[in-house]
Amino acid sequence: MCMSYGVPKKITSEKPISVRDYISLVNELLKRIEVKVIGEVSGLKKASSGHLYFSLRDEKTGDVINCAIWSSVYRMCGVDLEEGMQVIISGTADIYRERGTFTFKVRTVEPVGEGALKKAYDELKEKLSREGLFDEEKKREVPEFPKKVGLITSKKGAAIHDFINNLEKVGFKVYICDTRVEGQEAVEDLLLSLKRMRKEEVDVLVITRGGGSLQSLLAFDNEMLVREIADFPVPVIAGIGHHEDITLSALAADKALSTPTATANFLTKGYQSARENVFHLEGSIKKSYENVLYRKNREFISFFNEIAGFFREILEEYRSVEDLAKRSLLYMKSIIEESKKNVVSLGTSISNCYRSVLQEKREKIDNISQLIRANDPKRQLSLGYAIVRKKGRPVKSVREIKKEDSMETSFFDGEAVSEVKEIKKKKYG
Amino acid sequence: MAKKENNLGENLKKLSDISRWFEEREDVDVEEGLKKVKEAAKLIKESKKRLQEIENEFEEVKKDLDEE
Numbered sequence: 001m002c003m004s005y006g007v008p009k010k011i012t013s014e015k016p017i018s019v020r021d022y023i024s025l026v027n028e029l030l031k032r033i034e035v036k037v038i039g040e041v042s043g044l045k046k047a048s049s050g051h052l053y054f055s056l057r058d059e060k061t062g063d064v065i066n067c068a069i070w071s072s073v074y075r076m077c078g079v080d081l082e083e084g085m086q087v088i089i090s091g092t093a094d095i096y097r098e099r100g101t102f103t104f105k106v107r108t109v110e111p112v113g114e115g116a117l118k119k120a121y122d123e124l125k126e127k128l129s130r131e132g133l134f135d136e137e138k139k140r141e142v143p144e145f146p147k148k149v150g151l152i153t154s155k156k157g158a159a160i161h162d163f164i165n166n167l168e169k170v171g172f173k174v175y176i177c178d179t180r181v182e183g184q185e186a187v188e189d190l191l192l193s194l195k196r197m198r199k200e201e202v203d204v205l206v207i208t209r210g211g212g213s214l215q216s217l218l219a220f221d222n223e224m225l226v227r228e229i230a231d232f233p234v235p236v237i238a239g240i241g242h243h244e245d246i247t248l249s250a251l252a253a254d255k256a257l258s259t260p261t262a263t264a265n266f267l268t269k270g271y272q273s274a275r276e277n278v279f280h281l282e283g284s285i286k287k288s289y290e291n292v293l294y295r296k297n298r299e300f301i302s303f304f305n306e307i308a309g310f311f312r313e314i315l316e317e318y319r320s321v322e323d324l325a326k327r328s329l330l331y332m333k334s335i336i337e338e339s340k341k342n343v344v345s346l347g348t349s350i351s352n353c354y355r356s357v358l359q360e361k362r363e364k365i366d367n368i369s370q371l372i373r374a375n376d377p378k379r380q381l382s383l384g385y386a387i388v389r390k391k392g393r394p395v396k397s398v399r400e401i402k403k404e405d406s407m408e409t410s411f412f413d414g415e416a417v418s419e420v421k422e423i424k425k426k427k428y429g
Numbered sequence: 430m431a432k433k434e435n436n437l438g439e440n441l442k443k444l445s446d447i448s449r450w451f452e453e454r455e456d457v458d459v460e461e462g463l464k465k466v467k468e469a470a471k472l473i474k475e476s477k478k479r480l481q482e483i484e485n486e487f488e489e490v491k492k493d494l495d496e497e
Binding site: 144145155164167169170171172173174175176177178179189192193195196197200271274275277278281282284285286288289292293296 | 438445451452459463466477485488490
């Protein structure tokens with residue numbers, strides 16, 4: 001069956017053209033034909049340059065086309081071509097000028113059939129697992145508060161809208177790289193996007209797309225892409241839906257989520273949690289300090305009451321001492337007053353006593369004076385008495401004198417010396 | 430930019446430390462507690478500022494095909 005793919009119906013030329021021009025014309029037309037071709041690999045040859053050459057044979061008719069796959073494309077395809085393998089190839093054809101041969105230049109290769117795809121998936125998974133690309137300990141922590149986000153997705157799909165709409169507004173700076181995400185053809189685009197994103201200093205890289213069939217997710221099981229993801233300098237989140245098995249890209253990513261919405265939520269969860277934490281911690285610290293103040297206030301009141309009690313006791317004691325002092329002072333005052341009175345009284349008494357003694361002494365002196373006066377020899381002499389002395393000593397008895405003794409007689413108004421002529425003694429004397 | 434993000438994480442850690450500091454002590458000195466509360470208030474203010482609603486920015490970057 002012949003199918004039309006929009007190729008110009010007819011190109012005519014009256015004038016002959018050169019072989020070169022003809023090949024150029026044909027190649028120009030062939031370049032516009034980008035199709036997928038299904039067939040069986042045969043005559044597989046690998047050149048020393050690494051390029052592969054094979055024929056793709058129509059299983060039913062046996063028709064063949066010559067195919068070439070460059071080494072860089074082959075590496076990117078991540079499919080190990082084998083003789084007899086059913087594949088779908090995509091690319092464009094041209095005529096090789098030197099030989100005039102028709103060659104289909106392969107850009108992508110994918111195995112045909114679920115079984116083949118599954119086999120390829122399992123083998124690659126096993127290989128990369130052995131290398132440790134999916135090891136849990138190799139997974140990096142996605143920053144809790146990412147700011148700059150690299151986003152690799154298709155601008156045409158719903159995924160980008162789901163992602164953007166669910167990204168909380170906390171000032172994210174999102175660098176978007178528009179990429180094909182469908183089928184094997186997306187590999188090249190995804191690899192270029194990853195390379196481009198390495199230039200942006202993002203905190204985290206997100207690769208996302210909606211879910212799809214095994215066929216449509218094929219690119220995400222590509223070995224080169226998986227290795228690029230594992231080797232990316234910052235954590236990678238794969239928000240890629242999956243069919244039966246999780247894609248190898250998701251296994252290699254640091255975090256795998258099933259949808260763009262889940263990816264956006266994951267990125268903002270740190271901020272939501274931080275908001276709750278700030279609210280909670282603010283309340284907790286405030287309450288703690290209020291409790292401290294409440295406790296301290298109670299302690300202060302208790303302390304104040306204690307101090308007040310202490311001072312009250314001191315005051316009471318002071319008052320009691322003051323009372324005692326007052327009483328003592330009053331008592332002392334009374335004693336002093338009394339002493340004063342006593343002193344005055346004593347003074348009067350002493351004075352009186354002294355006066356009395358003085359009077360008594362004066363009277364005694366008077367008496368003595370009177371007595372002396374009464375007994376004054378001169379007074380006696382004036383009364384006619386005389387004092388007789390012998391050799392200066394008074395003569396009281398006639399026994400003290402003898403006859404012819406010289407006697408001095410004192411009179412009131414003079415003395416006389418005499419001589420004893422006769423002594424007459426009294427009988428009773 | 431990274432520094433700001435760290436600040437939010439660090440601020441939360443410091444706030445948690447302050448909260449724990451209060452919880453772990455039976456007797457808190459009022460002055461010392463006040464210092465912590467002042468520090469917490471500053472951290473909360475900074476954190477809230479960082480968490481307030483700000484429109485996200487989107488910039489499309491083009492793949493450089495020549496690099497292939």
